[in-house]
Amino acid sequence: MTVSFDVNGRKVTVDPAARTTLADCLRHDVGMTGTHVGCEHGVCGACTVIVNGEAVRSCLMLAVQADGAKITTIEGIGAGEELSPLQLAFKKHHGLQCGFCTPGMLTTLHALLSQEPDADEERIRDVLSGNICRCTGYIPIIEAAMEAREAYRAKAGES
Amino acid sequence: MKLPTFDYHAPTSLAEAVALLAASEGSARPIAGGQSLMPVMAFRLAQPSALVDLRHVPGLDSxxxxxxxxxxxxxxxxxxxxxxxxxxxxxxxxxxxxxxxxxxxxxxxxxxxxxxxxxxxxxxxxxxxxxxxxxxxxxxxxxxxxxxxxxxxxxxxxxxxxxxxxxxxxxxxVWPKRRRWGFQEFARRRGDFAIAGIVAFYDLDQQGLITQAHIGVFGATDIPRRLPNAEAALNGQEPSEALFETVGDVASGEVNPQSDIHASRDYRRSLVGTLTKRALAQAAK
Structure with missing residues (x-):
């Protein structure tokens, strides 16, 4: 089943089976292995990607359903080797340890803060309740998100 | 687990979608957002022969x-x-x-x-x-x-x-203006399935008495339903903490929950009473 979508600004045409999730398609057909597959039933949040500006669980979406969509994965958050302000804040606050949940944390927060750069701590905590981390205890992740807001505010001010 | 195999259709009209489902004689399933169906398929609780995706069917998203x-x-x-x-x-x-x-x-x-x-x-x-x-x-x-x-x-x-x-x-x-309402749900973690939940609302008549009481329960019953005894106990009364306490007890006695891994029957029943009281207190604020 031929499907075309835009991944991190690059047009991609793939031929996944109907049952292939967007997560598996991104990893195996597109070669973007930064998207992590954890629970495969929509609970852990590790596979979160941004589809048409909205954070979604890519294990709960079929690749064929993404036909024509604009997708941002963790590979598209920074600029090449250069880390984004959100990624730098994670580094500074030790917002990761093993790193398995990190792509989902970053994509979720990137979608949230792009839309709501003034999100308060309660809102950030509520949104991150959909992402499970077994290392950090979440506190450094919240701290990183709080600090990164400034960069998103500045970006919102430009446009 | 990876999904079982299935055929995939993305019809562009409702008639076409219905025809595809009818032709499958019950073995195909429609898919909308897929946030429940995909996990159910991953667990092999459903293995439809085909999915009929409604995303190209016009007029369903407003x-x-x-x-x-x-x-x-x-x-x-x-x-x-x-x-x-x-x-x-x-x-x-x-x-x-x-x-x-x-x-x-x-x-x-x-x-x-x-x-x-x-x-x-x-x-x-x-x-x-x-x-x-x-x-x-x-x-x-x-x-x-x-x-x-x-x-x-x-x-x-x-x-x-x-x-x-x-x-x-x-x-x-559409609700009348000034309708009083409350919504209460209990789950162990945010976003989890509710162990019990209550939606409650009512109007006040010119004397300040409750009318049109509606109380709905979920999580603690096998289907979502209203609680007519609890509603009857509210109607015609003046809102008060004591009344809400009584109505909570009535609501509690009106459900017959199942025990499962998440909560016992008694716990769920008690929760229905507590959440009813809280929802009514929220409504009265």
């Missing part, structure tokens, strides 16, 4: 506020309800309850029609539809029909829909 009712298309996603100012004005409990529906990412994909058709006893929207006396519009090969929300659910994960029927919209009566 919220229309009319004079007496609000019509919410079956493909309207939770995020849209959460952010609709117009909806918050005419039936405020709907938008307010959305923060309890799963998680942020799932609210970006999950749909009204999908939740109703999936009929999870712990889901918020089926209970809201029942409590608000909503009507569900469906279309199948035998034509269109309107089903009262209270008649849609026949058991846990079961509805009265025929295999080739598709939900197209849910129609909710």
């Amino acid at each position: 919220i229309e506020v009319l004079a007496k009712e609000v019509k919410i298309g079956a493909m309207v996603r939770w995020r849209m309800i959460e952010e609709s100012r117009e909806l918050a004005r005419v039936v405020p409990v709907l938008a307010a309850a959305m923060e309890h529906v799963a998680h942020y990412q799932i609210r970006n994909r999950g749909t009204v029609g999908g939740s109703l058709a999936h009929a999870d006893p712990a889901a918020e929207f089926p209970a809201l539809a029942v409590a608000c006396d909503a009507v569900i519009d469906v279309v199948g090969s035998k034509g269109a029909r309107a089903i009262k929300a209270a008649d849609l659910f026949t058991g846990a994960l079961e509805t009265c829909l025929a295999d080739d029927e598709i939900i197209t919209a849910v129609r909710v009566p």
